[in-house]
Amino acid sequence: MSRSFHALMLAGALGVGLLAFGLNSSAATGPGKIRLTSRELSRVRVDLGRPGRGAGDTEIVRQNLFNKRLKTKPFGQAEYVCTYTTSLSRACTVTFFLPRGRLMAGGSIRYQELYELAVLGGTRLYDNARGTLTVIRTTRRPLRQILVFRLSG
Numbered sequence: 001m002s003r004s005f006h007a008l009m010l011a012g013a014l015g016v017g018l019l020a021f022g023l024n025s026s027a028a029t030g031p032g033k034i035r036l037t038s039r040e041l042s043r044v045r046v047d048l049g050r051p052g053r054g055a056g057d058t059e060i061v062r063q064n065l066f067n068k069r070l071k072t073k074p075f076g077q078a079e080y081v082c083t084y085t086t087s088l089s090r091a092c093t094v095t096f097f098l099p100r101g102r103l104m105a106g107g108s109i110r111y112q113e114l115y116e117l118a119v120l121g122g123t124r125l126y127d128n129a130r131g132t133l134t135v136i137r138t139t140r141r142p143l144r145q146i147l148v149f150r151l152s153g
Contacts, residue, residue: 005029032151038063038078040143057084065147075099082109092117094133100125103149105133113137119149128153 023102046058057080064074076099082092089110094117096103101124115135122129131151138144 031153032149034044034147034149034151035066035067036076036144036147036149037066037138037146038147039066039074041077042051043143053087055085058082059084059090063143093120094152098126102126103129119151126151 010060015125027033041062041064042060043062044060045053046060047053048056048058059080061078061080062078063078065071065078066074077097078094079097079142080092080094082090084090085108088089089108091107093104093106096105101122103122103126104120105117106120107115109115111136114137117133117135118133119129119133121127129151130148134148134150136148138146
């Protein structure tokens with residue numbers, strides 16, 4: 001067998017070995033828990049059809065994010081975009097803008113006092129993030145919440 005054939009086989013084996021050991025470009029978030037607080041900055045409702053909340057109406061909410069154990073100033077923001085499916089329930093997607101990347105969550109919200117959303121993914125540090133987000137309302141005006149992300153991967 002020729003040297004070029006052996007070199008080609010060695011290069012192929014090396015490439016397969018690198019992939020097997022996970023030295024590729026995709027990152028994994030890994031298990032972890034993130035606890036934040038939020039304060040609402042703005043809420044805009046777009047009322048379609050008959051007056052009052054109903055199917056198809058949209059709500060856009062912006063919040064500041066805090067970790068008061070580290071500093072008192074906000075370090076990120078959240079943007080909710082929700083579409084009402086009934087007068088009480090809404091389907092929402094949320095983007096959390098954090099210093100080391102973004103987290104995306106989504107699902108159905110019926111009661112704002114306590115709800116859970118699926119973590120759908122993220123960018124940079126949170127690339128391939130999966131898990132759940134539990135939200136607990138602590139005050140109504142201004143709206144403040146505790147957010148607990150439980151990330152599994």
